[in-house]
Amino acid sequence: MNDSKSMARILGWSGILPLVLANFAFFKGYGIVAATLGNLYAAIILSFLGAIHWGLALDREQEREAPMLLLWSVIPALWAFMALWWAPPTAILILILGFIAQWLADWRLRSRVQLPAWFMPLRTGLTTAVIVLLALMLAQILTGT
Amino acid sequence: MKRPKTGTLLMGLFLLLWAAAMVGLVVIGFTNIQPAGIGSSSSTNSAPISQHSAETTHDE
Numbered sequence: 771m772n773d774s775k776s777m778a779r780i781l782g783w784s785g786i787l788p789l790v791l792a793n794f795a796f797f798k799g800y801g802i803v804a805a806t807l808g809n810l811y812a813a814i815i816l817s818f819l820g821a822i823h824w825g826l827a828l829d830r831e832q833e834r835e836a837p838m839l840l841l842w843s844v845i846p847a848l849w850a851f852m853a854l855w856w857a858p859p860t861a862i863l864i865l866i867l868g869f870i871a872q873w874l875a876d877w878r879l880r881s882r883v884q885l886p887a888w889f890m891p892l893r894t895g896l897t898t899a900v901i902v903l904l905a906l907m908l909a910q911i912l913t914g915t
Numbered sequence: 916m917k918r919p920k921t922g923t924l925l926m927g928l929f930l931l932l933w934a935a936a937m938v939g940l941v942v943i944g945f946t947n948i949q950p951a952g953i954g955s956s957s958s959t960n961s962a963p964i965s966q967h968s969a970e971t972t973h974d975e
Contacts, residue, residue: 838922848932849932852936
């Protein structure tokens with residue numbers, strides 16, 4: 771529990787649970803409430819992921835990549851905010867694109883910034899789970915389950 | 916043709932999203948338009964989305 775890898779895994783995977791619950795709630799008939807809450811949660815998580823880059827920039831004030839890290843860090847939050855303006859199916863598609871873009875931005879970081887060895891495998895697993903769950907919600911909405 | 920720098924593209928995306936957010940907030944502030952993703956007062960029930968639009972029709 772004391773090492774950062776275990777803590778990141780516990781917090782990361784427990785962060786997936788609300789999206790599982792939102793899918794289950796939709797399946798049980800909570801319709802638009804479940805879809806909207808799921809999308810709000812996903813938007814907040816996307817904003818949180820962008821802030822990783824802000825945090826890295828704080829530690830690299832004098833380095834060349836710091837301005838780009840700061841610039842990227844706010845884009846996922848604005849993207850997620852914009853997604854919430856749309857009806858749930860469109861919002862889910864916009865959010866999925868945002869999660870893919872954020873994963874690509876993190877992937878590019880590997881060559882520029884020294885990251886913990888567990889970071890990218892965990893990010894890949896969590897992003898895959900989020901995209902699958904959002905896609906499942908979208909499928910439920912479109913099929914009217 | 917010179918390829919635009921990543922930084923320029925990111926700054927453009929940032930300005931676009933920021934401007935859209937500001938315009939959206941002003942529109943909400945001065946009109947009764949509600950974003951579809953937030954839902955209207957009639958959408959706070961638990962009906963599935965597919966049934967939600969059907970609820971607006973009246974049974975005689």
